[in-house]
Amino acid sequence: MLKSINTEAILNSLTEGVITVDKEFRITFINESATRLTGFSKDEVLGKICKRVFNSECCDNNCPIARVLISGKNIFDYEGEMNCKGLPPVPIRLNASVIQDENNIAIGGVITFRDMTLIREMESIIHKESVFHGIIAATPVMKDVFALIEQISGSDAPVFITGETGTGKEMIANAVHKLSKREGRSFIKVNCSVIPENLLGSELFGHAKGAFTDAQRDRIGRFELADGGTIFLDEIGEMPGFMQPQVLRVLQDGSFERIGESKTRTVDARIIAATNIDIPSAILNGSFRKDLYYRLNIIHIHLPPLRERKDDIPLLPEHFLKQYCILYSKSIPHIDEECMDLFLHHNWEGNIRELENAIEYAVIRSKPDRGLCICSLPTGLRQGFSCNNQNINNGINNKNGASEIIELLNKHKWNKTAVAKELCMDRSTLWRKLKNMGLQ
Numbered sequence: 001m002l003k004s005i006n007t008e009a010i011l012n013s014l015t016e017g018v019i020t021v022d023k024e025f026r027i028t029f030i031n032e033s034a035t036r037l038t039g040f041s042k043d044e045v046l047g048k049i050c051k052r053v054f055n056s057e058c059c060d061n062n063c064p065i066a067r068v069l070i071s072g073k074n075i076f077d078y079e080g081e082m083n084c085k086g087l088p089p090v091p092i093r094l095n096a097s098v099i100q101d102e103n104n105i106a107i108g109g110v111i112t113f114r115d116m117t118l119i120r121e122m123e124s125i126i127h128k129e130s131v132f133h134g135i136i137a138a139t140p141v142m143k144d145v146f147a148l149i150e151q152i153s154g155s156d157a158p159v160f161i162t163g164e165t166g167t168g169k170e171m172i173a174n175a176v177h178k179l180s181k182r183e184g185r186s187f188i189k190v191n192c193s194v195i196p197e198n199l200l201g202s203e204l205f206g207h208a209k210g211a212f213t214d215a216q217r218d219r220i221g222r223f224e225l226a227d228g229g230t231i232f233l234d235e236i237g238e239m240p241g242f243m244q245p246q247v248l249r250v251l252q253d254g255s256f257e258r259i260g261e262s263k264t265r266t267v268d269a270r271i272i273a274a275t276n277i278d279i280p281s282a283i284l285n286g287s288f289r290k291d292l293y294y295r296l297n298i299i300h301i302h303l304p305p306l307r308e309r310k311d312d313i314p315l316l317p318e319h320f321l322k323q324y325c326i327l328y329s330k331s332i333p334h335i336d337e338e339c340m341d342l343f344l345h346h347n348w349e350g351n352i353r354e355l356e357n358a359i360e361y362a363v364i365r366s367k368p369d370r371g372l373c374i375c376s377l378p379t380g381l382r383q384g385f386s387c388n389n390q391n392i393n394n395g396i397n398n399k400n401g402a403s404e405i406i407e408l409l410n411k412h413k414w415n416k417t418a419v420a421k422e423l424c425m426d427r428s429t430l431w432r433k434l435k436n437m438g439l440q
Helices: 005-012 032-038 064-071 117-130 140-151 169-179 197-205 241-253 279-284 290-296 315-327 337-345 351-365 402-411 416-422 427-437
Strands: 017-022 027-030 075-083 090-100 106-115 159-163 187-191 230-234 270-275 299-303
Touching (some): 064 090, 064 106, 140 169, 140 299, 159 169, 169 230, 169 270, 169 299, 241 270, 241 290, 279 290, 315 351, 351 402, 416 427
Parallel strands (some): 159 270, 187 230, 230 270
Antiparallel strands (some): 017 027, 075 090, 090 106
């Protein structure tokens, strides 16, 4: 089968192991790398049935050669373990393909595989060095942030986190609380930009029964709920001016009154605040109090945008790929080099959140057991790029394409009624399309 001296010399020069079998699964060739990786010599394996030689976890129930012979489809980047000669299990990554004669009739198969032990060890080291309480980063500027969070773990001083939208300010707040001496106590989060102005005071400080029309009973505010723990005031730059003096008072002496009540109460809550606006400019235009800023800004943590720490970019897509493969029950073994190159050169105005959304979108569109490639990315991201891999899972071929429907689903936060309305179709029609796309 592979009788040529030149061909054999080429195969023996490869660092990957190469094994070929005939239709009866008898080994017809093994290269030098494969003998070194398995510990078997050529004489020990040639002519023998492969699964009786190589004790791999996939040999009995999921033989890759059997799969390619039955399906006619090649297997790429399958990961498993191999046991040989009683040695400890070796993690491997293999590819399997059908060998055909001149009449395109299958006459056997070929497997190539490599030892992943060193790569797994390196991945473990990188993971330990690049993951900080769920935050994926390894650049010096982010390691400085992590070091600062550890240094302030014994302090109750306010923390002020700044950075663009999508840089991970909430995750930093989570880490600050988790490493603090208040860890294990309440951690209350408030987004100051989404609560209506007329309700924000009640949300933060509570109210007494009868304080206003709908106040049918006493209510505890978020600050009281955070007593003894931490309160995170996200988007504090959006807090209306009339509310800022009350927060300043809590920072100064821990005191406040519920709305409609004259009784002064005290609370012991550590305050972490975050914003994506330019606070010095907000102070100049009068929308943010200078004294509140100085009280909040005892410990300042600034998160740089993703475009300024591009060495972190290769770590993030791999993390999100694993996360969304689990969520959508898909097997996508890797990210293509061209796709990763695009990630490295994109400006990421939406920062980590934009990157995460792009990976989720791509996982939804990608075919299983194939690499994630450029053609599966959102249209705006892959503009000007193209590929011929055809790794997209286009479940439908009619007027409304899969990419259009997925983009609309993301736009409407997966509200199918709203998507169906925009597409001018019945909800049941959209449901059938989603079912065909595997997104029911």
